[in-house]
Structures are given as C-alpha cells and as structure tokens.
Amino acid sequence: MVRGLGELESAIMDRMWATNAPASVRDVLEHIRKDRPLAYTTVMTVMDNLHTKGLLKRKPVGRAYIYEAVSSKEAYTADVMRESLARSGNRAATLVHFLERLTPEEASALEAALQVCPPRGRSQ
Structure with missing residues (x-):
C-alpha cells in the first residue's frame, strides 16, 4: 500500500x-x-x-x-494515483471526472504519454 x-x-x-x-x-x-x-x-x-x-x-x-x-518522484506519484483509482469504487466514473478537470497542458501531456506507452491490449 x-x-x-x-x-x-x-x-x-x-x-x-x-x-x-x-x-x-x-x-x-x-x-x-x-x-x-x-x-x-x-x-x-x-x-x-x-x-x-x-x-x-x-x-x-x-x-x-x-x-x-528507492524510486523517482514520478514513479511514486504514479503509485499514489493507481492506489487512489483502485479505491474509488467506480474506476470509469473516476477517470471521467479526472479527464474533465485536465488543463490543456495536462491533456497534451497525457496524449504524449499515451503515444509512448499505449494502454495494455491496444496498439497504435
């Protein structure tokens, strides 16, 4: 945890x-x-x-x-985000709320990250 x-x-x-x-x-x-x-x-x-x-x-x-x-700040932050998502009860709804609140800069960063590391089970 x-x-x-x-x-x-x-x-x-x-x-x-x-x-x-x-x-x-x-x-x-x-x-x-x-x-x-x-x-x-x-x-x-x-x-x-x-x-x-x-x-x-x-x-x-x-x-x-x-x-x-032990790990980078970014890796630690990712672990905190994943744990928060896991505790949310409704992951899809939580992700929708998260995405609705992204700034344009954050949305661009997310798009760039998805280019580097697409979701598992999906290819570009």
Missing part, C-alpha cells in the same frame, strides 16, 4: 528526489534548516520512517546511514 506523505516527509523526499544522490541525515537537515528549524533527531526519525515505508533505502557508513530514494 502506498501511503501519502506528511509535510516533513514530503520535504525530505523532495530533497532526496531533487538531488538524486545518496545523502546523510545531516545533508538533508542542512538543506531543510534553511526553511525551518529542526532537530537532527527529528529528521533522523522521519528518514527512518521513510525507510520503513519503503521509500528510502540505506546503508551504514560509520555510525550513521546514507539514504537514497
């Missing part, structure tokens, strides 16, 4: 996705402290929780861990 992220979890994951490189708790803390004061242990606990949720992988380096995102 894909879980939504809290505010601090989102900030940490955004940082991990943006850098797309392994990072220590201290690396992430230094970046996030620019926006708000946080304790090292708070960031450490949240990154441990993100590891437990399967969003971060880690390896020990000395007495600490180095963390890395």
